[in-house]
Amino acid sequence: MPREVRDVVFVDGVRTPFGKAGGMYANTRADDLVIRCIRELLRRNPQLPPERVEEVAIAATTQIGDQGLTIGRTAALLAGLPKTVPGFAIDRMCAGAMTAVTTVASGIAMGAYDVAIAGGVEHMGHHPMGEGVDPNPRIIAEKLVDPSALVMGATAENLHDRVPHITKERTDAFALASQQKTAKAYANGKLQGDLVPVAVRDPEAGWGLATVDEAPRDTSMEKLATLKTPFRPHGKVTAGNAAGLNDGATASLLAAEETARELGLPIAMRLVSYGFVGVEPEVMGVGPIPSTEKALRIAGLTIDDIGLFELNEAFAVQVLAFLDHFGIADDDPRVNRWGGAIAIGHPLASSGVRLMTQLARQFAEHPEVRYGLTAMCVGIGMGGTVIWENPHWEGGNK
Numbered sequence: 501m502p503r504e505v506r507d508v509v510f511v512d513g514v515r516t517p518f519g520k521a522g523g524m525y526a527n528t529r530a531d532d533l534v535i536r537c538i539r540e541l542l543r544r545n546p547q548l549p550p551e552r553v554e555e556v557a558i559a560a561t562t563q564i565g566d567q568g569l570t571i572g573r574t575a576a577l578l579a580g581l582p583k584t585v586p587g588f589a590i591d592r593m594c595a596g597a598m599t600a601v602t603t604v605a606s607g608i609a610m611g612a613y614d615v616a617i618a619g620g621v622e623h624m625g626h627h628p629m630g631e632g633v634d635p636n637p638r639i640i641a642e643k644l645v646d647p648s649a650l651v652m653g654a655t656a657e658n659l660h661d662r663v664p665h666i667t668k669e670r671t672d673a674f675a676l677a678s679q680q681k682t683a684k685a686y687a688n689g690k691l692q693g694d695l696v697p698v699a700v701r702d703p704e705a706g707w708g709l710a711t712v713d714e715a716p717r718d719t720s721m722e723k724l725a726t727l728k729t730p731f732r733p734h735g736k737v738t739a740g741n742a743a744g745l746n747d748g749a750t751a752s753l754l755a756a757e758e759t760a761r762e763l764g765l766p767i768a769m770r771l772v773s774y775g776f777v778g779v780e781p782e783v784m785g786v787g788p789i790p791s792t793e794k795a796l797r798i799a800g801l802t803i804d805d806i807g808l809f810e811l812n813e814a815f816a817v818q819v820l821a822f823l824d825h826f827g828i829a830d831d832d833p834r835v836n837r838w839g840g841a842i843a844i845g846h847p848l849a850s851s852g853v854r855l856m857t858q859l860a861r862q863f864a865e866h867p868e869v870r871y872g873l874t875a876m877c878v879g880i881g882m883g884g885t886v887i888w889e890n891p892h893w894e895g896g897n898k
């Protein structure tokens with residue numbers, strides 16, 4: 501049966517404020533963070549009859565406990581979606597939510613369904629990185645990977661070895677800029693629009709409301725220079741130039757463009773292409789370079805066509821390696837205009853949709869930009885990139 505691929509649009513995206521692992525969400529369930537996001541999407545888009553949601557894909561890296569039990573399905577039920585709405589869980593570590601988006605977008609494109617929710621969660625306080633993993637001994641014994649490949653911070657030190665021209669000072673300067681851009685974005689009300697407040701409970705302080713990210717901090721080059729290098733003696737990666745350990749969730753609404761128009765749903769971004777690749781696990785941070793080349797190739801675009809970049813800042817060194825590869829300056833205003841994961845936090849499987857919601861907001865502010873890109877590195881050596889078109893594009897120069 502001949503079939504046409506349909507255009508897929510990003511309608512809306514929300515996230516919880518990101519907490520520090522063991523911080524403001526210490527007594528909040530991971531699945532409750534997801535449920536809050538799904539309910540907020542429905543509240544913000546009353547034109548969408550809940551029964552028109554036909555799939556819910558939620559990512560988590562550790563799929564046990566309050567992140568287990570096929571979280572896409574259970575969160576959908578608990579969020580009040582009709583029981584007829586199916587759901588599933590998904591995992592590609594840091595790119596979990598990104599993969600949830602590309603997976604349901606592909607389902608929409610081929611006509612399996614019209615509207616879907618995709619997002620992710622990671623409660624790194626409840627589920628520390630690597631919880632419960634049991635790597636097959638062959639993976640090390642047969643030297644498929646070096647043991648350092650399983651520790652993300654160690655892979656960032658490995659990457660430093662490959663790119664010695666990227667100095668510790670340069671990574672710290674990039675990290676400081678991330679903090680400063682996030683502080684400015686908050687001051688200018690840029691980030692708040694997609695944050696869904698979460699009721700939190702502390703055994704001593706009682707009930708409270710999480711309304712802003714917990715991780716951003718006031719810092720300086722001097723302070724950053726004094727931090728320990730936990731992944732290697734005399735190394736370069738610190739708590740200051742790496743993303744931290746965080747708790748948070750995201751969710752987004754995707755639809756066939758024709759369905760969005762039928763229901764009167766807003767169109768925030770149009771999906772152009774995506775690419776995932778594998779790279780050497782020991783230097784997983786380079787992943788977004790070939791995944792971006794792949795997504796650009798599929799789209800028939802070049803890097804110069806991209807007017808806005810949302811790059812996940814797992815580690816400053818891997819973002820800088822990306823920027824160097826494509827000949828983009830560290831302080832290029834197209835890149836992470838509102839800061840990134842170094843300041844905001846990186847609850848692993850949730851972050852992909854944070855990049856997308858921020859890009860969507862920026863598209864609305866920048867009708868002169870036609871294309872934007874979200875990209876991230878992924879554990880065990882992968883990269884993921886999604887290219888989006890700005891529906892507000894006014895046809896000028898990019």
Ligand SMILES: CC(C)(COP(=O)(O)OP(=O)(O)OC[C@H]1O[C@@H](n2cnc3c(N)ncnc32)[C@H](O)[C@@H]1OP(=O)(O)O)[C@@H](O)C(=O)NCCC(=O)NCCS
Binds near residue numbers: 878
């Ligand atoms: C780097 C890492 C090990 C640090 O963990 P941690 O020690 O719990 O981090 P903390 O927040 O306690 O920070 C450590 C110290 O640095 C300080 N610090 C952190 N960021 C700072 C900043 N930007 N400026 C100044 N000081 C800072 C903290 O105050 C703390 O100081 P203290 O020891 O005097 O209390 C952890 O954040 C990590 O593993 N990050 C990478 C996460 C990851 O791999 N994600 C997946 C990517 S693929």
